[in-house]
Amino acid sequence: MHFQWYPGHMTKAKRMMQENIKLIDLIIELVDARVPLSSRNPDIDELGKNKARLIILNKSDLAEERWNEAWTEYFKKKGFHVVKVNSRKGGGVKSVQSVIQEACKAKIERDRKRGILNRPVRAMVVGIPNVGKSTFINSLAGKAAAKTGNKPGVTKGKQWIRLNKQVELLDTPGILWPKFEDQTVGLRLALIGSIKDEVLQTEELAAELIRFLAANYPGVLENKYTITAAQDPYVMLGRIAESRHCLVRGNELDTEKAAMLLMDDFREGKLGRLTLEYPQTEEA
Known part of the structure; x- marks a missing residue:
């Protein structure tokens, strides 16, 4: 079985992200805790170079805790800030705001030295389809700020969401990448529901x-x-x-x-x- 799914709206979404990256201080990347590496879009590292980075190990309640811990350490060693989250029930979400401030400490300090006070941190929320971005944002914002659905491809356009005076989020549509070099990655993404079932x-x-x-x-x-x-x-x-x-x-x-x-x-x-x-x- 060959896995591939890259509809036209994903090209458009990627372009939108590239156009907006200059406004961004931090990239919040959601991955699925059951397949943390396979659910990372390799294009995000290129997009987010020179930006602060936070990985959200989402759906951590669906994965084994010992492996959640192991993956947290793995990403921390690579220089990422990491938070384990169960967005549907809200577990771990409370600690995200303080980690955002921690991840952007250098930027906040730079602003302060220039006399720029209280400028909110601007974060872009990224992730593959069906990884739970909208539910995560709603959990964080405490209201239905983003459209949610359990079908890949529900969030279509660009949405800015003001969390509070300190943080603004740019929600982005879930995008994959044009070609899976390793078909095992495609298989894992199909299993978690990130590739449209109709093409499987x-x-x-x-x-x-x-x-x-x-x-x-x-x-x-x-x-x-x-x-x-x-x-x-x-x-x-x-x-x-x-x-x-x-x-x-x-x-x-x-x-x-x-x-x-x-x-x-x-x-x-x-x-x-x-x-x-x-x-x-x-x-x-």
Whole structure:
């Protein structure tokens, strides 16, 4: 299965970000805690050079805590400020404002020496589709400041949001990059829902998830769906279909429906806290 999704609006969004970068003091980059490296758009480092950087390890409640800690250390060693956040429930959001001030300390001090007082920090919020930017901003602002949705591509235009006298945020649409050099990255992004499901083969995707879970989290599927293990992921998919009564006419197993059910359960954290990539393997 080949992964690629780069619709025209992403080119436009990237141009908008390039045009606005000169106004920005800080880049707040949201990544998905289950795939922190794969969910980083490589273009952001080029866009954000010479800017203060903050990484938000978002959806941290869906990933294993020990790996959240390991990834936090990994990014800190690379020179980023890092905050773990569960935007839907608000966990970790309170500490973000103070970390923004900390990340922009040098800029605030420079302003002070020039006699510029109380100029707000301007931060650009960036991230791939469906990483949770709008929900994060709403959590931070305490109101529905940005449109939210669980489909990739809900935030279309440019939005400035004033958090308070100290901070202004520029919300940006979620963008991917034109070509995934490594198709494993594409697979991980498809699994977390950052590539439109309509362009994917759901059963193949579910089979890849089953393979990964069998190798790294044995027993998770068996416990969740009350089924017995099988070597073949497609056999497992059939057993999930049977267990959840996914049937088509004539009492045939509906493995397509079972695949969608499995993907939804994974994305919503119903299979437990799962991390799909690990820092030491990335550095090896």
